[in-house]
Amino acid sequence: MGFWLELAASGLITGGIYAVVAIGLNLQYGLMRIMNISHGEFLMLGAYLTWLAHTTLKINPILLLPVVAIAMFLLGVVVYRLCFRRIARAAPTVEVIEARSLLVGFGLMFLVQNTVNLIWGADLRGYSFMAEPVDIGGARFMANRLLVFGFAVAASLGLLALLRWTMIGKAVRAMMQSPTGAQLVGVDTGTLHPVVFGAGLALAGVAGGLLSMVYEISPSMGEPYTVTALIVITLGGLGSAIGSLLGGFLLGLVEAFGMHFTNPSLKMVLSYGVLVAVLVARPKGLFAR
Amino acid sequence: MNRSTPIRGIAVALTAAAVLAPAMPASAQDIRIGYAIARSGPWAVGAQVTQEPNYVMWAEQVNAAGGLNVGGKKRKVELVAYDDRSNMETVVRTYEKLMTSDKVDLILPPWGTGANFAIMPLAAKHGYPMLSCTAAGRKLIGMKNPYFFALLQQPDVIMDALAEYMVARKVKTAAVIHVDELFGLEMYTGLEASMKRKGIQIVEKKSYPLGIKDLSPVLKGMQAKKPDAFIGLTYPPGTFLSTGQSKAIGFSPKIFYLAVATAFPVYRDKMTPATVEGVMGIGSWNPKTGAEAKAYFDAHVKRWKKEPDRWASAHCWAGLQILQAAVEKVGLDRKKIRDYIAGTEHATIIGKMRFKGSENVSTPGVVSQWQNGEFEVVWPPQRATSAALFPKPDWK
Numbered sequence: 001m002g003f004w005l006e007l008a009a010s011g012l013i014t015g016g017i018y019a020v021v022a023i024g025l026n027l028q029y030g031l032m033r034i035m036n037i038s039h040g041e042f043l044m045l046g047a048y049l050t051w052l053a054h055t056t057l058k059i060n061p062i063l064l065l066p067v068v069a070i071a072m073f074l075l076g077v078v079v080y081r082l083c084f085r086r087i088a089r090a091a092p093t094v095e096v097i098e099a100r101s102l103l104v105g106f107g108l109m110f111l112v113q114n115t116v117n118l119i120w121g122a123d124l125r126g127y128s129f130m131a132e133p134v135d136i137g138g139a140r141f142m143a144n145r146l147l148v149f150g151f152a153v154a155a156s157l158g159l160l161a162l163l164r165w166t167m168i169g170k171a172v173r174a175m176m177q178s179p180t181g182a183q184l185v186g187v188d189t190g191t192l193h194p195v196v197f198g199a200g201l202a203l204a205g206v207a208g209g210l211l212s213m214v215y216e217i218s219p220s221m222g223e224p225y226t227v228t229a230l231i232v233i234t235l236g237g238l239g240s241a242i243g244s245l246l247g248g249f250l251l252g253l254v255e256a257f258g259m260h261f262t263n264p265s266l267k268m269v270l271s272y273g274v275l276v277a278v279l280v281a282r283p284k285g286l287f288a289r
Numbered sequence: 290m291n292r293s294t295p296i297r298g299i300a301v302a303l304t305a306a307a308v309l310a311p312a313m314p315a316s317a318q319d320i321r322i323g324y325a326i327a328r329s330g331p332w333a334v335g336a337q338v339t340q341e342p343n344y345v346m347w348a349e350q351v352n353a354a355g356g357l358n359v360g361g362k363k364r365k366v367e368l369v370a371y372d373d374r375s376n377m378e379t380v381v382r383t384y385e386k387l388m389t390s391d392k393v394d395l396i397l398p399p400w401g402t403g404a405n406f407a408i409m410p411l412a413a414k415h416g417y418p419m420l421s422c423t424a425a426g427r428k429l430i431g432m433k434n435p436y437f438f439a440l441l442q443q444p445d446v447i448m449d450a451l452a453e454y455m456v457a458r459k460v461k462t463a464a465v466i467h468v469d470e471l472f473g474l475e476m477y478t479g480l481e482a483s484m485k486r487k488g489i490q491i492v493e494k495k496s497y498p499l500g501i502k503d504l505s506p507v508l509k510g511m512q513a514k515k516p517d518a519f520i521g522l523t524y525p526p527g528t529f530l531s532t533g534q535s536k537a538i539g540f541s542p543k544i545f546y547l548a549v550a551t552a553f554p555v556y557r558d559k560m561t562p563a564t565v566e567g568v569m570g571i572g573s574w575n576p577k578t579g580a581e582a583k584a585y586f587d588a589h590v591k592r593w594k595k596e597p598d599r600w601a602s603a604h605c606w607a608g609l610q611i612l613q614a615a616v617e618k619v620g621l622d623r624k625k626i627r628d629y630i631a632g633t634e635h636a637t638i639i640g641k642m643r644f645k646g647s648e649n650v651s652t653p654g655v656v657s658q659w660q661n662g663e664f665e666v667v668w669p670p671q672r673a674t675s676a677a678l679f680p681k682p683d684w685k
Contacts (some may be wrong), residue, residue: 002508006509007509011506014502014503018502036641113329117329117333117645121337122329122334122336122337123337123555123595127559128561128564131536132541133537140538141537142533204326214533215502215526215529216555218331220330220331220334220375223658224500235634256506259506260506263496264466264498264504265469265495265496265498266306267498267501
């Protein structure tokens with residue numbers, strides 16, 4: 001593989017990591033307008049659950065991902081019931097949902113972070129998994145990063161198909177466009193809302209589990225991921241599954257090439273530069289309809 | 290697996306103290322020692338490995354022996370501790386409170402170069418000696434603050450040791466990355482001067498921000514230039530990232546050197562001992578450097594169920610040893626304690642230590658290297674616990 005192709009591939013793989021981080025929040029904020037600012041904390045919780053089960057029970061972390069997903073889904077339904085149901089019901093407009101859920105999200109952020117801190121301490125943790133180089137056409141990539149990339153593509157396409165071609169997907173989209181209208185045509189919003197929120201948390205947890213294979217983990221790891229996720233879903237267009245994936249890829253590519261030609265210290269300038277440029281050209285994001 | 294952690298231990302210790310308080314009232318005779326440190330937020334990773342476990346263990350050991358001997362009378366130590374939440378403002382406000390409102394007898398320093406720098410003026414204003422074990426930088430030494438003592442080796446000293454090792458191995462070229470923080474900049478300034486003096490060419494230099502998730506474009510560029518040495522003046526995330534990604538692309542120069550967290554046991558555990566074999570970094574000590582160091586290591590593992598790091602942890606313990614000796618020698622008069630620290634050659638677990646101004650001028654720069662799961666001291670030769678692996682073996 002030529003140097004440029006290799007650079008592009010490494011950009012795409014990093015972009016896949018960004019997309020994985022964003023998928024869960026895209027469901028919650030993109031589709032339901034619940035600004036779950038504690039997204040990164042639930043990702044961190046998923047990472048800790050995977051780490052804990054892998055290091056104590058010696059279970060293959062890939063096999064743990066469905067377990068983490070189910071546990072986080074159930075937690076999501078409970079969190080929704082306790083924190084967000086009233087907000088979603090009582091708020092007169094989606095703007096009010098955004099504002100109120102943001103405040104609740106901040107509270108959850110501190111709660112989850114400090115709970116993990118109390119249980120496992122502030123130390124860095126980690127384990128080695130699939131940390132072997134894989135040769136693809138002469139270029140070498142870490143196997144665990146390729147796994148994250150594969151999951152990003154599969155999950156994004158799966159979500160796209162679900163939202164576009166199934167009744168559930170149509171119901172979710174209808175609920176977002178007009179909650180009252182959706183109820184009138186028989187969509188059970190009372191069930192669908194917590195389920196979509198729970199699915200968002202499940203995806204955050206799986207993303208955390210995947211990232212724990214690649215990076216070291218600590219209770220404070222979540223916040224930067226929330227910011228990344230917000231940039232990616234804004235870039236791709238709120239609620240667009242394919243937008244998140246391509247938004248992540250775009251960021252990854254710009255950073256890889258930008259870092260090669262300039263300096264990694266300019267990473268933030270490059271990422272925000274792309275975001276500003278896209279928002280100027282298409283204020284609702286790349287794939288918003 | 291035992292999941293006892295410092296935070297939990299500290300919480301239990303503090304709760305126990307609170308519960309026992311009515312039975313054993315905190316005597317007016319107790320020596321109150323205050324500090325603010327990160328138990329949450331991004332600094333906690335370093336602070337809870339290197340610093341606070343040592344503070345708590347020291348206080349427990351002192352109290353188990355009956356307390357500190359002040360003017361012939363044993364007095365127990367009471368720690369007055371706050372979480373600074375990795376927030377600079379909180380650090381400054383908390384130390385101000387400790388010094389003016391809580392009126393503690395002594396203070397212990399916060400974590401990190403920036404936080405120590407921020408409270409230096411307070412220490413001078415209120416006359417509290419600071420024995421800082423996680424602050425490095427000529428800027429801090431240059432402030433000529435009479436109450437500030439830096440226990441770590443300074444960046445130029447650390448980098449000189451590396452340069453000397455490189456010259457001894459006839460290394461001619463190096464590629465360098467550094468983190469865009471005060472630490473990385475200070476270290477790079479030191480490195481650049483050392484390399485120039487020793488005639489080693491820096492073929493490429495790049496800086497990177499703390500939150501970076503991919504360094505492979507940079508590492509590939511450096512690999513193409515075939516340097517003899519790769520030097521990463523990194524913080525923990527960059528240390529892990531550049532190790533993993535260099536392994537992925539097969540970038541294995543003769544010397545592979547990284548900075549903060551290379552000496553952390555979790556670095557070896559996360560990356561695996563086979564992977565880190567031959568990786569070099571900043572160190573000072575390990576359980577083999579002396580009987581006292583071994584005793585400290587064993588006590589730490591017993592108390593916290595985890596190993597101390599092989600660089601600043603021992604400097605932190607040395608600071609506590611110095612403070613203890615000072616109090617037992619001159620009492621609790623802080624001016625006298627300061628004068629004692631400044632004018633004495635101290636015996637510590639990392640060897641004799643003497644200060645010139647704020648600088649520890651006794652502890653030399655040390656290069657350490659992971660070999661079979663231990664961070665062996667390999668340079669300077671008179672301190673070495675093992676011969677260096679050179680060139681670094683290929684990644685496994």
